[in-house]
Amino acid sequence: MKVATDFDLKQYLKDKKSKIENFIKNYFQTPITPSVLHESVLYSLTAGGKRIRPILCIASYEACNGTKDITPYAVALEFIHTYSLIHDDLPAMDNDDLRRGKPTNHKVFGEGIAILAGDGLLTEAFTILSNPDYADVNPDILLKVIYEISTSAGVRGMVAGQAYDLISEGKEPDEDTVKFIHLHKTAAMIKASVKTGAILAEASEDKIGRLEIYGKAVGLAFQIVDDILDIESTTEKMGKPRGSDLQKGKMTYPKVFGLEKSKQKAMELIREALEAIEVFDQKADPLRKIAKFIVNRTA
């Protein structure tokens, strides 16, 4: 298994994150009316996420020899992720009061504005993606990206996962159910992020397929690790109460498989992800390191 050695992941993540956050900061310079909507959108966008999805998009693009600045399109993925968190935290959904150590959007701005901020962010993602002025990308490539992202985010992707998650609360742990939820709720958009980078780089079908396997595996591992951290991490590190999945009767991997087997599964998935991209050269080292980082993270 090819493993990167002389590559500083911490610095890499910091650089990409700063580029992404600069773009976000500048994007909403023209005020949105009413101002409470502006504040609500910015509040959640700047609440200090890891920016894993846009970073994976850029890393995948670079692994496929892309050389342009695709930050705007990567940020569209973060808009969709942020919308999903705002809606997911609502009382009618997960009913969470804290997210990344801060009050959730609806706690600060009220439910109505939070719903609208989410709707607005989802919509704005497609405004960015349909703006061909950001980078010199062919319209047919951007259309492919929009199709990939919208199918992964929609009723056969992330939204389906959220719905299944919602109706499965308090139900008996079940292998098929938890796999469906995690593959749709989390893995679909992580897979889409990785694939978006490859599509933007106009990679071969073979490479896109390999990155799809990588993205899906890493995405599923990411959610399994999230489930594990809900049990093993601390409230302080996570910025939300420890054990909240358990308390809500959420269907999680540890609940279905136990902690040890869940950890094994996450490790297996990372191996699968690394194998899928073995044919890539050292430009895929960030993807390799990120896969390992995801399974070893503590928050």
Added chain:
Amino acid sequence: MKVATDFDLKQYLKDKKSKIENFIKNYFQTPITPSVLHESVLYSLTAGGKRIRPILCIASYEACNGTKDITPYAVALEFIHTYSLIHDDLPAMDNDDLRRGKPTNHKVFGEGIAILAGDGLLTEAFTILSNPDYADVNPDILLKVIYEISTSAGVRGMVAGQAYDLISEGKEPDEDTVKFIHLHKTAAMIKASVKTGAILAEASEDKIGRLEIYGKAVGLAFQIVDDILDIESTTEKMGKPRGSDLQKGKMTYPKVFGLEKSKQKAMELIREALEAIEVFDQKADPLRKIAKFIVNRTA
């Protein structure tokens, strides 16, 4: 003022509506999982709307000499309209129990699923729009359409109108406020529907500009008539309680300008709309008749 004579609007609306509803019926033939999400999405999509937005899109396309079947792209507009109704009816927003004479989505499926059905429909609109297989349309044209629709639906369009509407409930009637709300909440997407047709037909900038004026004017008139009907129509005809705007302390045209002046304003807007498209030939007759229909409707 050019006015159509030998044109049967009723039959025209019926034909287009049936085409649109057939497409919707076939679109979700492959089941969505979980089934409650499928049912929720279909419930609101088939709740018997007037289909004004997709019909305006097709009428505008035909007025610009378009000859292909653009039903799928027109339906994307109906998806966005339907999502906006589902979210608008939520307890945290307008808190409506009835829509078109039937219980609102969240009343039947619960708030969580209703939020997700709305999210899913909004997302699915972009899946349709980015699928170049539906009609032989150039990718750059579809990108322009996606940009037009997403900007009109988003935080500087419909979502801004909804947010302003929400925070203005119970406030003193104010001309600028009600105009902002109506232009964004309703007119923006009606304008986008008309413009989408023109962009798909690859109309000249001049024609697109004229149809933009038409769409904005007709859209604003549509909402003013809605406000008037809330006072003058019956609960039975409207499928929701009469006077519900008044009861909620909504900012409406009659509240700001009085009933008579509101009616005058709606008539003026229709004149403005008709003038803007005077240069079009008889293929624009449906647009002309629809404008008059909108101001004369009783439900």
